[in-house]
């Protein structure tokens with residue numbers, strides 16, 4: 218569970234780029250200049266040039282085959298500075314769905330464009346106020362050799378920038394059934410599809426999708442109609458594992474920022490870090506951070522190896538990452554006192570991102586319960 | 595009719611008269627309006643009804659029900675003040691008069707002010723006509739408040755102020771400021787004085803600072819050769835620290851009471867009915883846990899009030915109460931966020947509902963409950979050392 222030499226080089230490159238090109242200040246200008254998009258396209262081009270858009274795509278499909286472990290290394294560095302971009306949804310989640318369920322033509326159409334950084338993509342899944350992968354109501358009906366989709370999707374992660382959506386739809390059964398689901402490739406400019414940006418607290422891309430009798434050709438179907446659950450679960454778990462790595466990076470950075478403040482802020486003629494009450498808080502947080510790191514590495518490895526217990530490890534990682542990041546972000550505000558409550562300080566940005574990242578693809582409670590189920594409880 | 599007088603024979607007679615008075619004066623259009631907390635709250639409903647209600651309450655002295663009539667209050671005893679609060683709550687009414695002057699400065703001036711100061715400053719507070727801000731914290735003086743440096747020199751017929759305050763809530767809107775200033779630089783606690791300052795005095799500049807929820811509520815406040823009349827001093831020169839400590843107690847007990855008040859929009863049981871799927875057990879268990887804590891907290895406030903009314907020293911220390919209060923209120927905000935889930939991540943606009951946006955903004959804001967009014971950690975230090983007598 219330690220980085221290979223290759224991964225270390227990847228980490229160093231990512232660390233260098235993030236601190237030089239994407240400081241937290243970039244998120245602040247993003248709030249002004251690319252608010253609807255949720256990311257800076259120029260930075261995304263640079264990520265593609267460094268090969269990150271193909272990092273987890275297998276070499277056989279034109280990618281670089283670093284696996285999720287590689288994607289996790291980069292995500293952790295991006296998380297440090299809260300860099301939002303469609304990298305995760307594009308190169309891990311949607312590319313993963315196409316890799317796992319796509320036919321040769323679909324792969325040929327989309328994977329090279331994704332790896333080249335030309336196509337950005339998002340997964341459109343949730344419809345209500347909580348993550349509920351089986352709770353799909355959006356209907357797809359076969360009609361004269363085509364598919365007609367109607368319904369809506371909420372809180373589509375990185376939706377505003379997507380050129381392509383993978384839409385989870387129901388072809389049979391009731392919301393709540395794991396059977397009867399299908400995945401569709403739907404370009405953003407398809408007639409009948411309306412993408413509306415939603416303004417989130419963390420300035421990351423988020424959209425609502427409305428589908429009014431959207432007609433998709435037969436070859437838009439990704440995989441088998443009615444049987445999407447295993448693929449959907451697998452790609453969600455890929456996304457959750459890499460998102461957990463990103464959250465680990467955010468937590469690590471917020472923790473370091475706080476430690477620095479404990480060392481330098483003087484009250485009662487001494488650094489506040491000399492007060493035992495605060496020392497114990499820092500000692501507790503480093504423990505949680507270490508546990509989270511182990512869980513994240515364990516999940517990425519299990520996914521790469523296709524281990525039988527990989528879903529359980531992913532839920533462990535996502536639950537731990539959610540809990541730890543939220544806790545650390547809250548403590549970052551608290552231990553900075555008044556300055557931590559200001560918009561000018563970064564503490565609030567971490568607090569907001571923590572809440573959004575936790576809610577994405579299942580929050581701590583969702584994954585705690587999923588873990589318990591998978592553990593046979 | 596006239597507002598029922600404090601000298602009515604029995605509590606029942608007082609209640610009956612009060613009901614009739616409220617019936618006549620509380621505008622139905624304002625029923626269910628949220629409680630006012632800061633004194634600069636957003637008002638919903640017809641402005642003329644708000645004005646009418648405020649005038650009626652001010653004339654009756656009910657803005658500061660326990661203050662003497664001479665200072666703008668109603669001179670009620672504790673039981674009568676309770677009855678007033680109950681009757682307001684019963685009909686969905688609220689007190690239209692709030693703010694730092696009422697919660698903190700008023701009780702402090704009653705104790706430490708000269709007769710002249712009380713007659714001048716208390717009635718406008720009780721009537722909600724003038725608002726006050728609290729100039730205590732400075733960039734280098736937060737938890738260690740007594741290290742404050744805002745320089746105050748005796749310039750013969752006036753005081754001369756130079757320096758800076760920070761985190762001054764509503765300084766940009768306030769009419770007056772109660773302020774801690776340094777009158778002696780050679781000693782720490784015994785070099786601090788308590789001053790009342792008209793915010794329109796030349797040389798004062800309040801620059802709003804944006805909070806993490808996007809709202810500007812507090813300020814950086816600069817003092818540049820500000821001349822304050824000599825009669826602005828409360829108590830003796832260099833003896834302001836004792837007065838400040840007293841004022842902070844009033845702040846903490848006021849804040850603790852606010853945390854116990856049920857806020858309509860944050861009623862978790864109602865929110866759960868709306869947002870929580872019937873089969874969700876994990877969050878339901880944690881909600882129940884919170885409700886127990888919240889209920890016990892409100893009972894503690896009640897018990898404490900009963901003890902105070904009976905002339906006993908309250909058994910629950912204020913430092914304990916303040917921390918439980920901020921814990922409970924912050925937990926409530928966190929749970930509301932978990933209930934609204936993906937709908938609770940909005941900053942502005944569609945498709946988020948106004949309620950969802952308000953809950954989210956409140957969640958961000960609630961993080962300061964454990965910072966201002968004496969931080970969580972500082973309260974715990976006070977509890978451990980002063981209340982429990984543990985060695986320093």
Ligand SMILES: Cc1cc2nc3c(=O)[nH]c(=O)nc-3n(C[C@H](O)[C@H](O)[C@H](O)COP(=O)(O)OP(=O)(O)OC[C@H]3O[C@@H](n4cnc5c(N)ncnc54)[C@H](O)[C@@H]3O)c2cc1C
Nearest residue numbers: 492551552554555728730731736737761763962966969971
């Ligand atoms: C929304 C808001 C409104 C406010 N309104 C006002 C106002 O109207 N007027 C006003 O004067 N002030 C106001 N304040 C300021 C508030 O009183 C201070 O923020 C508070 O006293 C903490 O001071 P600080 O911010 O300098 O933090 P610091 O004192 O620097 O504290 C930083 C951290 O160190 C901890 N710490 C400090 N000392 C100790 C110790 N001995 N042991 C353990 N931990 C310790 C603190 O608990 C905190 O977590 C407001 C603050 C906020 C957030």
